[in-house]
Amino acid sequence: MIALEKIKVENQLLVEESHALYKARFISEEQFKIVQKSHPTPKKQKNILLRLGFAFLGILLYSSICGFISLLGLSFIDDSFEVFLFVFAAVGFAGAEFFAKQNYSEQGLDDSFLIGAQLLLAGAIATVTDGYEMIIALFATIVSVLTYLRYINRASLVIFCIASTATIAFSLFEIGVIGKSILPFVLMIYGIGLYFICDKIARNLQFPFYQKGILLVKYFGLILFYFSGNYLIVRELSVELLGSEIPTNSDISFAWFFHAFTFIVPTTYIFYGVKLLDRALVWIGFLCFVFALYTVDFYFLEVAAEIYLITAGLLLFAIAYFSIKKLKDKKEGITFQPDRFINSSDFLHTEALILTSQFGLKPETTTDSPMEFGGGGFSGGGSTGGY
Secondary structure, eight states: OOSSOHHHHHHHHHHHHHHHHHHTTSSOHHHHHHHHHHSOOOBOOOOHHHHHHHHHHHHHHHHHHHHHHHHHTTTTTTTOHHHHHHHHHHHHHHHHHHHHHTTBOSSSHHHHHHHHHHHHHHHHHHHHTTSOHHHHHHHHHHHHHHHHHHHOOHHHHHHHHHHHHHHHHHHHHHHOHHHHHSHHHHHHHHHHHHHHHHHHHHHTOSOGGGHHHHHHHHHHHHHHHHHHHOHHHHHHHHHHHHOOOOOTTOOOTTHHHHHHHHHHHHHHHHHHHHHTTOHHHHHHHHHHHHHHHHHHHHHTOOOOHHHHHHHHHHHHHHHHHHHHHHHTTOOSSSOSSOOTTSOOHHHHHHHHHHHHHHHOOOOOOOOSOSSOOSSSTTTSOOTTOOO
16 A cells, blocks of 8 residues: 555664663664664655755656646637646656655655645646535545555644544534534534544554554644634634624633633643643643633723733743752653653753853863873973982
8 A cells, every 4th residue: 555665664663762762772783783784764844845846856857747737738628627637636646656755755846746636736726626615625535644644654644634624614614504503513523533543543553653643633633622622713713704803891602611611622732741741742731821811801901911921921930940850759650760762962051151251260281291290200201310
């Protein structure tokens, strides 16, 4: 099913695990190099800036190929525009297949061809179906899943997350006012369903090279679950979709539920993230909590930005202080001890720079040599010639 060599994809997991062990100083550099040499892997680009640069080059290459094909069929393009869109999409998948055979995976060039092919294919379906949104979204959902299964490119799963959500939304729009009214609840069910389904799949996964993609969809489900029930999102979408203004002294239906949901869910994310030692869940919880505060400010508060910054700084200082005080002596579980799998040297260098700049600390310099020269007291002839 996958276009890449399966053994090299599996080797990638072993090399990444070995690299993590090497960075944590569990194995030596020589041992890591032995693992790296004996396990050939796909050519990946981990530097995000270089990957974006290669992606830009891929866009130019893809555009040039499609432009050349357009020139060849210039006399037919007006009558059969959708045919050319299908041809361009086929070129994209052919390019992705070529790069897979050349052992490229998430390197930048293959990203351009894969994403471009899926977008052009969706555009071709749009021209054939006269812009029928639900069919376009459904088709994009299916194609993105198949593309990920074959090329193991997580960019395709981003398209899946957006397209699958759009499929549900457009399906409910077909029902009418009732569908638009229940849209938040249906999307909440879909989001939390994605989370638990992906969690179960990840626990019993036969092909571990799909693990990262499944985690991406899993955490997207949590994000979708929260934003589907956030008070600000629900209220503004109600006005936009139902086309009715909300009077000053009234509110949306089930407003009490969405008010509570806006704050309870981020708190729950943070609590279970800490309990389960899930760093991603904690970060999602904090980000959702920040949006919850923005929701309160958007409707109920009018506070100057400097007040927000001062309050947030004091709150963060208090949380950091009491957390360090509580956790500094713990040796297991949630502790304040350094994580060996995270390189903290950058933080140490930053701390040293701050101390130097704030307190004027300077490194000690020694001008005198510890070795005394002169009268020959150091096991040899000195200036006096004596031993």
